[in-house]
Amino acid sequence: MNVEAYMTELGERARAASRLMARADTASKNKALAAMADAIDASRAALADANAQDMQNGRDKGLDAAMLDRLELTPARIDGMIEGLRQVAALPDPIGGIRDMNYRPSGIQVGKMRVPLGVIGIIYESRPNVTCEAASLCLKSGNATILRGGSEAIHSNQAIAACIRQGLEAAGLPQEAVQVVETTDREAVGRLIAMPEYVDVIVPRGGKGLIERISSDARVPVIKHLDGICHVYIDAEADRSKALNIAINAKTHRYGTCNTMETLLVDTAVAAELLPELAEHYGQLGVELRGCEQTRALLPAINAASDEDWDTEYLAPILAVKVVADMAEAIEHINRHGSHHTDAIITENYTKARAFLREVDSSSVMVNASTRFADGFEYGLGAEIGISTDKIHARGPVGLEGLTSEKYVVLGDGQVRV
Amino acid sequence: MNVEAYMTELGERARAASRLMARADTASKNKALAAMADAIDASRAALADANAQDMQNGRDKGLDAAMLDRLELTPARIDGMIEGLRQVAALPDPIGGIRDMNYRPSGIQVGKMRVPLGVIGIIYESRPNVTCEAASLCLKSGNATILRGGSEAIHSNQAIAACIRQGLEAAGLPQEAVQVVETTDREAVGRLIAMPEYVDVIVPRGGKGLIERISSDARVPVIKHLDGICHVYIDAEADRSKALNIAINAKTHRYGTCNTMETLLVDTAVAAELLPELAEHYGQLGVELRGCEQTRALLPAINAASDEDWDTEYLAPILAVKVVADMAEAIEHINRHGSHHTDAIITENYTKARAFLREVDSSSVMVNASTRFADGFEYGLGAEIGISTDKIHARGPVGLEGLTSEKYVVLGDGQVRV
Numbered sequence: 128m129n130v131e132a133y134m135t136e137l138g139e140r141a142r143a144a145s146r147l148m149a150r151a152d153t154a155s156k157n158k159a160l161a162a163m164a165d166a167i168d169a170s171r172a173a174l175a176d177a178n179a180q181d182m183q184n185g186r187d188k189g190l191d192a193a194m195l196d197r198l199e200l201t202p203a204r205i206d207g208m209i210e211g212l213r214q215v216a217a218l219p220d221p222i223g224g225i226r227d228m229n230y231r232p233s234g235i236q237v238g239k240m241r242v243p244l245g246v247i248g249i250i251y252e253s254r255p256n257v258t259c260e261a262a263s264l265c266l267k268s269g270n271a272t273i274l275r276g277g278s279e280a281i282h283s284n285q286a287i288a289a290c291i292r293q294g295l296e297a298a299g300l301p302q303e304a305v306q307v308v309e310t311t312d313r314e315a316v317g318r319l320i321a322m323p324e325y326v327d328v329i330v331p332r333g334g335k336g337l338i339e340r341i342s343s344d345a346r347v348p349v350i351k352h353l354d355g356i357c358h359v360y361i362d363a364e365a366d367r368s369k370a371l372n373i374a375i376n377a378k379t380h381r382y383g384t385c386n387t388m389e390t391l392l393v394d395t396a397v398a399a400e401l402l403p404e405l406a407e408h409y410g411q412l413g414v415e416l417r418g419c420e421q422t423r424a425l426l427p428a429i430n431a432a433s434d435e436d437w438d439t440e441y442l443a444p445i446l447a448v449k450v451v452a453d454m455a456e457a458i459e460h461i462n463r464h465g466s467h468h469t470d471a472i473i474t475e476n477y478t479k480a481r482a483f484l485r486e487v488d489s490s491s492v493m494v495n496a497s498t499r500f501a502d503g504f505e506y507g508l509g510a511e512i513g514i515s516t517d518k519i520h521a522r523g524p525v526g527l528e529g530l531t532s533e534k535y536v537v538l539g540d541g542q543v544r545v
Numbered sequence: 546m547n548v549e550a551y552m553t554e555l556g557e558r559a560r561a562a563s564r565l566m567a568r569a570d571t572a573s574k575n576k577a578l579a580a581m582a583d584a585i586d587a588s589r590a591a592l593a594d595a596n597a598q599d600m601q602n603g604r605d606k607g608l609d610a611a612m613l614d615r616l617e618l619t620p621a622r623i624d625g626m627i628e629g630l631r632q633v634a635a636l637p638d639p640i641g642g643i644r645d646m647n648y649r650p651s652g653i654q655v656g657k658m659r660v661p662l663g664v665i666g667i668i669y670e671s672r673p674n675v676t677c678e679a680a681s682l683c684l685k686s687g688n689a690t691i692l693r694g695g696s697e698a699i700h701s702n703q704a705i706a707a708c709i710r711q712g713l714e715a716a717g718l719p720q721e722a723v724q725v726v727e728t729t730d731r732e733a734v735g736r737l738i739a740m741p742e743y744v745d746v747i748v749p750r751g752g753k754g755l756i757e758r759i760s761s762d763a764r765v766p767v768i769k770h771l772d773g774i775c776h777v778y779i780d781a782e783a784d785r786s787k788a789l790n791i792a793i794n795a796k797t798h799r800y801g802t803c804n805t806m807e808t809l810l811v812d813t814a815v816a817a818e819l820l821p822e823l824a825e826h827y828g829q830l831g832v833e834l835r836g837c838e839q840t841r842a843l844l845p846a847i848n849a850a851s852d853e854d855w856d857t858e859y860l861a862p863i864l865a866v867k868v869v870a871d872m873a874e875a876i877e878h879i880n881r882h883g884s885h886h887t888d889a890i891i892t893e894n895y896t897k898a899r900a901f902l903r904e905v906d907s908s909s910v911m912v913n914a915s916t917r918f919a920d921g922f923e924y925g926l927g928a929e930i931g932i933s934t935d936k937i938h939a940r941g942p943v944g945l946e947g948l949t950s951e952k953y954v955v956l957g958d959g960q961v962r963v
Contacts, residue, residue, distance in 0.1 A: 146906075149906065150903060150904050231925055233918065235911075235914050242936075244937070348937045366959065369958070372961050373959065373961055380961070484658065484954050485658075486568050488564075488952075490952055490953060491952065491955060492953070493653075493955040494955070496653050497961045500651065500653055500960070501953070501955075506953065507649055507655065519662070519746060519766045519937065519938045520938040522950050522951060522953075523952065523953040524953070532937070533941075534907060534909065534940060535909040535919070535940075535941040535942070536902050536909075536910055536911075537910070537914050537918060538911075538912050539911065539913040539915075540787070541787035541790060541791065541913050541914075542913075543791055543793075543794035543795075543798070543914075543915040544794060544798045544917035544918060
């Protein structure tokens with residue numbers, strides 16, 4: 128197979144389909160999503176067979192238990208895909224919405240209309256249900272999409288793609304609106320991220336290594352986040368019980384997620400009061416603490432944090448702890464060592480809350496809430512394609528709106544420039 | 546001079562200044578803008594001297610009349626800079642504005658706060674007044690900026706920069722918030738566009754060659770437009786007088802601007818009625834027409850348009866003319882041959898107007914108005930740093946908002962994820 132020619136063909140078809148998708152009406156898009164859900168429901172046996180083949184190949188190749196778990200399409204996960212499709216169908220259609228139509232002194236009326244981006248390339252690793260999630264969000268936002276899943280999930284992804292095509296066909300939409308790359312050749316990824324004439328934006332989902340590689344090689348814009356080094360800062364005027372609850376929840380609710388706290392900052396005024404109690408809770412939950420000198424003066428049993436710890440996303444039951452002199456030091460630490468993902472202050476002080484919100488340069492900044500809330504569903508976006516820690520285009524949880532752009536619309540009655 | 550070390554130092558200072566600018570209050574920013582205007586007013590003699598030196602060097606180097614004209618800082622242009630600074634001071638401050646704060650079922654309240662991008666690099670050619678315009682927009686939007694003007698304007702730019710620094714100082718803002726690159730070494734540009742750690746976005750202003758080179762080499766996002774191949778489509782149901790007025794204005798109001806019409810599309814139903822009269826007007830104004838076969842059947846005296854004409858931005862008194870069978874052919878032509886800048890339909894038909902607005906994939910789409918209106922001032926943005934024909938981040942005329950991003954803000958009362 129000539130991978131370059133194959134990818135070019137996918138790109139050409141996606142570009143052509145994107146023009147039709149941009150003008151597709153809301154009813155057709157929702158009909159396609161519902162028909163996809165029905166097709167998946169009716170294809171449970173075929174999906175199970177395809178997935179069994181991937182699982183067998185994965186075991187033969189010696190994939191580890193975590194990867195095999197992500198690869199598996201359990202009946203519950205199939206239910207989840209179906210439910211997800213119905214939820215996306217129920218979301219408002221962002222496309223074509225017009226805002227801020229105002230008259231200008233010249234007599235023209237100017238506003239902005241929301242439009243699709245065009246063609247979105249999604250590159251992801253083992254979880255086959257991403258195929259369905261990503262396709263549904265791109266479709267609802269009027270985009271065409273090219274999906275490149277992990278090679279270990281190729282049979283599962285193709286079985287899901289067949290259901291997606293059925294749904295598109297049932298709604299009279301072009302089947303090329305959602306294309307799954309059918310080769311596992313890695314050259315396909317290299318080509319996908321370097322065809323600006325056919326692909327408008329790339330969304331990589333997966334480990335940091337994958338995302339770094341794609342970002343550095345891509346010749347089209349990439350919506351991505353690399354790290355989630357999130358902080359909770361317990362201010363001198365924090366409410367004691369809010370501080371304890373949030374510090375425990377932000378670290379221990381789930382360890383492997385990007386919005387999990389990795390560094391706890393504690394104001395020196397309350398460190399002696401709070402740290403021993405927190406350390407006891409963390410100890411019971413099996414969390415290893417690594418502290419600065421002042422922390423270790425209060426908690427002599429824990430290890431010292433190295434310089435590297437402040438810049439590390441553990442994704443594990445490990446927490447770096449630092450005592451700071453005041454909020455200014457906390458903000459300075461967060462802006463320097465954080466990954467601009469999600470950071471929270473715990474305080475009852477209005478003025479400090481307001482300053483923290485303004486001065487912390489992160490995609491989500493919180494007062495008295497757990498960093499674990501940084502999520503498209505929790506924020507009310509209905510769904511998310513990922514979280515962006517970039518400032519350009521989309522920032523924070525990215526839902527349908529992040530997959531769109533706007534154009535100016537101008538209505539006149541024959542006006543000319545004078 | 547070690548250009549790389551010099552640019553790194555500028556970058557580090559800009560990054561540090563950007564943190565202070567992000568939290569600068571509206572009054573300080575406006576005070577700085579007013580003080581800059583005063584400083585320029587008080588420095589007319591110094592500006593004239595510096596500019597005279599650039600003009601003399603330019604004449605010695607044999608710059609053409611058009612370049613010398615752009616380079617000159619006349620008293621009227623100095624007045625324009627002063628007036629521009631006062632206008633930007635009068636614009637609303639976008640930074641810190643919070644929208645859509647809604648309660649979620651969990652009890653947290655989520656919204657979005659507008660924030661600066663950080664550090665903006667501006668690369669431009671001969672017009673020294675751009676130094677002042679660009680600095681004022683970046684400052685008001687809370688960004689630090691590094692300005693790299695044309696080498697032929699170096700003395701003028703440094704004289705303007707001195708006034709800008711006076712203004713920043715008078716307002717207690719960091720002088721490094723606006724830095725003008727003081728070397729004319731071209732390596733400085735190469736470094737400026739490849740320091741993602743210090744520069745968040747590049748805005749190139751100038752000819753297509755400059756912008757293409759920067760876009761292909763940049764390692765940070767670029768807000769840009771390459772071409773302005775704008776169309777006016779006269780529909781079968783166009784009002785005759787609106788059609789004539791707009792077709793003339795869109796081409797002849799100014800020839801060298803990016804929102805000037807380059808191709809006129811005329812519905813076959815009205816071609817015989819309108820084209821001869823239009824041709825007479827264009828002829829009187831010295832516009833050369835190049836037509837498709839059907840156009841030449843009506844206007845035998847004109848030259849044939851080649852395939853290349855449909856893809857050309859003339860920036861000159863030349864117009865390509867094509868007769869189309871219907872609106873669908875017009876939209877297809879525009880989406881294929883246009884540059885996604887600005888395109889207009891002239892029609893009295895409601896359904897066609899609505900479809901044209903939706904289906905034409907351009908940064909500005911108009912009904913019954915001249916393409917010449919595509920401009921930040923005409924749209925009410927107050928000022929513009931440029932026009933973007935990209936879909937990512939900013940599209941169309943880019944004002945203060947295009948130089949900002951948003952972050953999510955979350956207010957809670959101790960909520961944790963369950």
